[in-house]
Amino acid sequence: MSARRISAMSSAVKRKYVCDTKKNISIDSLILKLHDVNVLKLGEYKLKCGMMSPFYIDLRVLVSHPALMNEVSGLIYEQMQEKKLEFDLLCGVPYTALPLATIISSTHELPMLIRRKENKDYGTKRLVEGSFCNGDTCLIIEDTVTTGSSILETAEVLIKEGLKVTDAIVVMDREQGGVEMLASKGIRLHPIISMSKLLDVLRVGERIEAQTVQNVSKFGLDNNTFSPKDENDSIFPTIKKPRLEQKLELSYADRAKLPNIHPLASKLLRIMDEKQSNLCLSADVISGEEVLQLADSLGPQICMLKTHVEFLKRCPVSFTQRLQALAEKHNFLIFDDHNFADTENTVKDHYEGGLYYISSWSHIVSAHAVPGLVKGLSDVGKPLGRGCLLRAEMSTQGSLATGEYTKAVIKMAEEQSDFVIGFICGSKITERPEFIHMTPGVQMEAGGHELAQQYTTPEDVIHNKCSDVIIVGRGVLQAPDRLKAVESYRKEGWDAYTKRISQSGQ
Structure with a gap:
């Protein structure tokens, strides 16, 4: 006043x-x-x-x-x-x-x-x-x-x-x-x-x-409507009207060629395009040998294998070397879903050493949005060409990872895009095409189970919510025929993607 x-x-x-x-x-x-x-x-x-x-x-x-x-x-x-x-x-x-x-x-x-x-x-x-x-x-x-x-x-x-x-x-x-x-x-x-x-x-x-x-x-x-280049108004420039039609979307192959994309994100997108697969298999089993069997038998159908190495109760000494060899053989990336959430020095020590030397064999790791954490991981992983996915949203019912938290995660990723390649999320959360969106909790039928995990379908995740990669665990692991199930998920996910791209810009 x-x-x-x-x-x-x-x-x-x-x-x-x-x-x-x-x-x-x-x-x-x-x-x-x-x-x-x-x-x-x-x-x-x-x-x-x-x-x-x-x-x-x-x-x-x-x-x-x-x-x-x-x-x-x-x-x-x-x-x-x-x-x-x-x-x-x-x-x-x-x-x-x-x-x-x-x-x-x-x-x-x-x-x-x-x-x-x-x-x-x-x-x-x-x-x-x-x-x-x-x-x-x-x-x-x-x-x-x-x-x-x-x-x-x-x-x-x-x-x-x-x-x-x-x-x-x-x-x-x-x-x-x-x-x-x-x-x-x-x-x-x-x-x-x-x-x-x-x-x-x-x-x-x-x-x-x-x-x-x-x-x-x-x-x-x-549907953010701000355009800083609006012109042609005597006092105020005209506000950009949001397009009512869908935006023209880049294909996986085109995104892989973006000049500002992380090399690992580019490699993943190329693999997805070449194998016509946006399926990440979550190998949630307790035996290292079973993980290796899954990698060998189902590797040709997936773009990525997600592990939880710290949960393995039986793990052969040669596990990581054999897993790396299978990743090369079948052309998929390894993603250890460790969900780092600690201080900068602690995560550096854990990522670089510890029991599993995760940085030495896992292309990608996951982390929560904790200040200083990404820098700690980056100091270890960036020289090795590794990448990180930030957990922006969670598929469990009642999760607090929404709203302002998700916005803060996006900002953190943008500031450290030389190591962060994307997000674990329920749907597309940023329009920047260099970031990968990966969505867990995917099954052929939507719903939930007793642990409050909320499931969505490949069609919903890829076509409707515009995510890039579906992460499937139980839908394959609990199927009578795992090979048939993984091919079914690969096809559903790829069909949803091609449908989305074909409708883009219409």
Whole structure:
């Protein structure tokens, strides 16, 4: 708030602010209350920007719940104070944000403007109602942001009237590029609730299923609408409209040739293309000899063999050498799913030495997103040409590896892409084609079992969720005919991939 406005505030208003901030309104509690009144709607909804969305944020219902509307307005006011925003006037984007702005204006005696959505053909014919001076700064309040277009439209009208717009507050950010778009136009957006926060709270509160979280999160990642090269607008460039058709997708072979791809990721993609297999066999057995038998008999059908070497109870001395030879013979990579999760020095020692000298024979290892851990692994593995998969999501029911955690994993991978080649995840989580997405918990029939492992089908994982590699264990190991089963999974996974590629860009 500007110095002029602060000096004009009465002591009574200042005392009211102190009382308001002591309420300590809980975001988590508010999210649950918003869910109670059906603010989050699941289904198929057309958004203002034209895209079809699997969910809709409907804050219009707040007008029928005055106590909740007051609580949301209180949070908006707290955001103003917390961010120390400077402004002379408020303006709520019509129509949903108008009552929120009105409550704040009335409660805290802050001047407000009303922006009309349509021109009047009578009276003053003004698009902006209220008293203001040329050069005044107006703070915009909005209910929900997807692309940022509604805020930009309101800002354009205000700017044409001689006002300045530097900041906006939004109750709900769908995290689809609105913050970046507005920032590129000189408007700082201050969200109160992010979509990932909403999903996390509802999932922990058992209001929605893990699959819903994955679907909604994937939609947001796949439909980011920000384009920094937009042009041809007198005041603000035109917002890029998301393509309603599917994006043109690179094949495995084309991705293998990318200039910035890790050599090991490139090798894996070439193997997948040559063998027409995106199947990783999870050799979850306790005998080293059985692992070797699986590698030899099923190796021609797979692109990768996943081991858990520390779980082997019977392991011949020559195990790793023989496994390496079979990998060369049948052209597959070895992935020891160790799930490193410790301090930098500890994982270095474990990876380089320990009982199994994992770095000496396993092309790929897995790790959790622990600060410093990837560097420790990289110091050992990078000189050997090894790679790492970060666990971004888990297939067990109730997993907390979602939302903000997954975003942090992606950021970690991008910062250390000279060693991290991809992710263990439930679906595609980044559009960067140099990263490999591998999904466990795959069977021919979707469902779960007594240990809360959630299974999805090859078709769902590769075609619908756009992952790259299916990881199959029980579906093959428990089959009466393992060779027949592995060929069935290889074919299903490859068919789903070819179908996805053929439909790309149509």
